[in-house]
Amino acid sequence: MKLRMHAMAAAIALIGTSAAWAGEPEAKKWVDSEFQPSSLSKDQQMAEMKWFIDAAAKLKAKGVNEISVVSETITTHEYESKTLAKAFAEITGIKVNHDLIQEGDVVEKLQTSMQSGKSIYDGWISDSDLIGTHYRYGAILPLSDYMAGAGKEWTNPNLDLKDFIGTKFTTAPDGKLYQLPDQQFANVYWFRADWFARQDLKDKFKAKYGYELGVPTNWSAYEDIADFFSNDVKELDGKKVYGHMDYGKKDPSLGWRFTDAWLSMAGAADKGLPNGMPVDEWGIRVADDKCTPVGASVSRGGATNSPAAVYALTKYVDWMKKYAPQQAMGMTFSESGPVPAQGQIAQQIFWYTAF
Known part of the structure; x- marks a missing residue:
């Protein structure tokens, strides 16, 4: 059984609470009070909300009344869980349980789900650093496949992937999009x-x-x-x-603080081995076209101990x-x-x- 990153009408509005009523009056309330300013006119926003309402009605007819998603505890996701969750539920009538847990716990639960073949969540908001894992293990359904296939009916027709900043970091070597950027550290x-x-x-x-x-x-x-x-x-x-x-202070964040940015800001990087693959700080060597890592060595070009x-x-x-x-x-x-x-x-x- 494959874990699925369910792309419910865009794959990013998976957040929630319950609502007894749902429909256009509720959507209008949110468009007027919360979803401003917007690059869309209010009429365009309402047309998009109408699509969400209609798609949700079809899902509820299939017995989908509740969705579960998980993310780490940062302010962006707190807003999704507390504010957008309520909006989604009131507009669609579908309850979405958005769990907020520590980053390490998200990774641990995801790993457990991949190993067991059973997922306790419909959607996962996880770090794009996991793109290699998703690609190599084959346990995650690529969003681009889902949106073009089984999920096409539930994918917002107004969704423009070019609107998202950073999709190259969530696209695997096979050219498929595995995640949509939800928030970024600039x-x-x-x-x-x-x-x-x-x-x-x-x-x-x-x-x-x-x-x-x-x-x-x-x-x-x-x-x-x-x-x-x-x-x-x-x-x-x-x-x-x-x-x-x-x-x-000693903290897991120091790891990505250095290897994601600080060292490279000072010029600690590598142009790559003859095969063209960058080895960066750790001198990582890959064995095949799937970018499977088979070793890491500073002596092979890694710049961790460089000037x-x-x-x-x-x-x-x-x-x-x-x-x-x-x-x-x-x-x-x-x-x-x-x-x-x-x-x-x-x-x-x-x-x-x-x-």
């Missing part, structure tokens, strides 16, 4: 534009470093700015300021000790995220989305 440089625009600070910075205070284009400039705010400016509006923010990687790790530690609040070393990813919003951080080179 790695951004964050800074206090108001501080960077202050003429007194701009003058002081240029006098010391010889160039304009602005968004840095390399790591050296970032370090200059961090040092400037931490050791020259020191205090603004009666508060101590810091030129940098990060987190350093760029050493530089990146050194700067990570040095910057946090010199320019970040002392408590940053004892914070996790989730704990450190909201700190810049408290108003004492001048910039942060590595900031995921907006907390």
Whole structure:
């Protein structure tokens, strides 16, 4: 039995609570009160809602009155579970149980389901890092197959896959789409534009470093700015300021924090072996056209211990000790995220989305 990523009318609106009534009045209420602003007109939105209502009626006639889905506990999915869930149920009359659990638990439950051949959920919202697992194990029904075949009747005809950012990360080497991007971590440089625009600070910075205070284009400039705010400016509006923010507590998130972004930001990557497959930090070698990994070795080209990687790790530690609040070393990813919003951080080179 294959696990199915059920693409109920788009594969992303799987969220829920129960509702005694469902229909166009309920849809209009949500379109007017919650689903704004929109790139669609309200008439276009209502036409789309009508499709959801009609599709749900057919499903309920087949005995489908409830759907279960699971995701990790991040704010995006909390909104889906608490707000969009209620909307989906009121508009369609189909109850959707959206469980929020820790990321590791999602992976563990998915693995158990794959091994047993029995799934306790109809839909899974999981990390796209699992695309290789889905592709090689053959336990997940590709969404593109489902939407073109058995699920065509239940796939929103207005669904435009080009609207989604990041589908290349959820498309396997066979060219099939296994997942739809639901939320993403956008790695951004964050800074206090108001501080960077202050003429007194701009003058002081240029006098010391010889160039304009602005968004840095390399790591050296970032370090200059961090040092400037931490050791020259020191205090603004009666508060101590810091030129940098990060987190350093032992936590699973440090794994992807480094191998997903930090090392490659410093240039730690590899163009690939003669077969053209990138080996990146770990020197991973693949054996066939299914990208089956058969080994990993730094000596084969992996850049984990390369000069760029050493530089990146050194700067990570040095910057946090010199320019970040002392408590940053004892914070996790989730704990450190909201700190810049408290108003004492001048910039942060590595900031995921907006907390």
